[in-house]
Amino acid sequence: MQQQANAIVQTLKARGLRVTPQRFAVYANLLSRADHPTVEQILTDLNKDFPVSSQATIYSSLQALREVGLVREVLLEEGVSRYDAKVEPHHHFCCRQCGAIEDIAWNNFQCIELKNLRPGLRGETYEVTVQGLCDRCIVE
Numbered sequence: 001m002q003q004q005a006n007a008i009v010q011t012l013k014a015r016g017l018r019v020t021p022q023r024f025a026v027y028a029n030l031l032s033r034a035d036h037p038t039v040e041q042i043l044t045d046l047n048k049d050f051p052v053s054s055q056a057t058i059y060s061s062l063q064a065l066r067e068v069g070l071v072r073e074v075l076l077e078e079g080v081s082r083y084d085a086k087v088e089p090h091h092h093f094c095c096r097q098c099g100a101i102e103d104i105a106w107n108n109f110q111c112i113e114l115k116n117l118r119p120g121l122r123g124e125t126y127e128v129t130v131q132g133l134c135d136r137c138i139v140e
């Protein structure tokens with residue numbers, strides 16, 4: 001645990017971020033989960049042992065972490081920002097019933113050819129979102 005805490009502090013410092021308790025807590029929280037939480041969900045979680053956190057504090061910590069590339073924003077539903085500490089390219093599966101989101105490894109969909117775009121467009125990146133039902137929601 002202590003070792004993990006040191007690793008987080010080192011990561012933040014290596015990106016030139018001042019280590020504040022809030023940034024530390026937000027990043028540690030995101031690293032510990034894979035469910036792509038919203039600001040509200042992070043707040044609920046942190047308030048268990050960090051009762052002074054406000055949504056604005058969490059939001060500004062997230063912005064700082066995003067600016068240095070440690071966290072990314074994931075927009076899968078209109079108007080809902082979710083956050084992900086997994087910044088390497090990957091795709092998402094989104095359950096249309098319960099809203100669960102999980103990562104899909106990048107090389108599961110390698111077949112998309114950006115050069116198939118019409119002439120004049122220059123594709124740079126893409127990401128697949130698969131909508132469907134997760135195992136818990138499939139009623140046998």
Ligand SMILES: [Zn+2]
Nearest residue numbers: 095098134137
């Ligand atoms: Zn589901």
Ligand SMILES: [Zn+2]
Nearest residue numbers: 084086092103
């Ligand atoms: Zn993800």
